[in-house]
Amino acid sequence: MARVVGAAETAPATHAWEIRAEGLRVAAGRRMAVDGIDLAFGTGVHGLLGPNGAGKTTLIRALATVLRPSGGGLELLGESVRGRVDMRRIRRQIGYLPQDFGFYRRFTVREFVEYMAWLKEVPKSGIADAVQHAIEKVGLADRADDRMKTLSGGMARRAGIAQAIVNGPRILLLDEPTAGLDPSQRMQFRQLLRGLSEDTCTVVSTHLVEDVATVCTDVALVDEGRLVFQGRAADLAAAGSGTDSGDSPSERGYSALLARHHATREGAR
Numbered sequence: 001m002a003r004v005v006g007a008a009e010t011a012p013a014t015h016a017w018e019i020r021a022e023g024l025r026v027a028a029g030r031r032m033a034v035d036g037i038d039l040a041f042g043t044g045v046h047g048l049l050g051p052n053g054a055g056k057t058t059l060i061r062a063l064a065t066v067l068r069p070s071g072g073g074l075e076l077l078g079e080s081v082r083g084r085v086d087m088r089r090i091r092r093q094i095g096y097l098p099q100d101f102g103f104y105r106r107f108t109v110r111e112f113v114e115y116m117a118w119l120k121e122v123p124k125s126g127i128a129d130a131v132q133h134a135i136e137k138v139g140l141a142d143r144a145d146d147r148m149k150t151l152s153g154g155m156a157r158r159a160g161i162a163q164a165i166v167n168g169p170r171i172l173l174l175d176e177p178t179a180g181l182d183p184s185q186r187m188q189f190r191q192l193l194r195g196l197s198e199d200t201c202t203v204v205s206t207h208l209v210e211d212v213a214t215v216c217t218d219v220a221l222v223d224e225g226r227l228v229f230q231g232r233a234a235d236l237a238a239a240g241s242g243t244d245s246g247d248s249p250s251e252r253g254y255s256a257l258l259a260r261h262h263a264t265r266e267g268a269r
C-alpha cells in the first residue's frame, strides 16, 4: 500500500507493537463491553472473532480512538492514548471502516474517498494520487466516477475500505467488512486483505470464522468482553475435535474455546 509519510513518521519506530492493551476496559452505554483485555498486535493481519455482543465493535472503536478507555492501558504506535496525547497525530496513522459507515449518496466514489483523505489531513498535493491508488487497490477504478448510491452493497463496502486505506495507515481497523457480501465478494475481500502491505497492522473483526482462518496471521477470540484466545489460525483449529460443533476445523476450534470459556465462567460464578 502506498503510504503518505509525514516527517514525524520517518523517525525510527521504537515500539514493539502497533497495538498493545493491558487490562483494557471500555464502556458501551452502562455496560463494560470490554472488561480487562490484554493483547498485543504487531504488523500483519489479525482476526478478531467472537459471538454477537462479545465486545468486538467496542474494542475496535477504542482502537480507533472513537471511545476512550474506562480503565487499563492502551498504546497505539507506542503512545499511550490516555493523558495529554496528540490524538490527531495518532489518528492520521489510523484507517477505520466502521460496521455501519455513512457516506453522502450523491458523492462519486472518488469524491467520497477524496473527502475522507481531506478529513484525515492527507497533504493536499498527495490527495489525487492517494485516492486513485486506494480506489485501484479495492478494484473500483472502473466505478470511480459513479455515484455512491449506484453501487451494490459489496462495492460500497469496498469504497469504505478505500477510504480506510487512503492515508496509508499504520493501523487499519475493519469492523465486519464482509457483512452482507456474497461468497464471491468475500473471496475477493480475502484477496484484498492478502494484498495489503506487510508493514500495516490490520485488525479485522468478524463472526465468520472462515474469513479469518484463511487470511489472518493471528486470531484473537473475545467473549463477554474478555480475551479467550490469541494465537495462530492453526492453533485455533487445533483446539477443536470431532465432537465440537462446526463445519470446519477452525469452526470446531472456535466452538471448543468458547465452550471452555463459558464452563470456566460458570464455575467461577
Ligand SMILES: Nc1ncnc2c1ncn2[C@@H]1O[C@H](COP(=O)(O)OP(=O)(O)OP(=O)(O)O)[C@@H](O)[C@H]1O
Residues within 6 Å of the ligand: 028, 029, 030, 031, 033, 050, 051, 052, 053, 054, 055, 056, 057, 058, 059, 207
Ligand atoms: N451504546 C450502547 N449502549 C448500551 N449497550 C451497548 C452499547 N453498545 C454496545 N452495547 C452492548 O455491549 C456489548 C458489546 O457490544 P459490541 O457491539 O461491542 O459487540 P460485538 O462483538 O461487536 O457484537 P456483534 O457481533 O453483534 O456486532 C453488547 O452486550 C451490547 O449490547
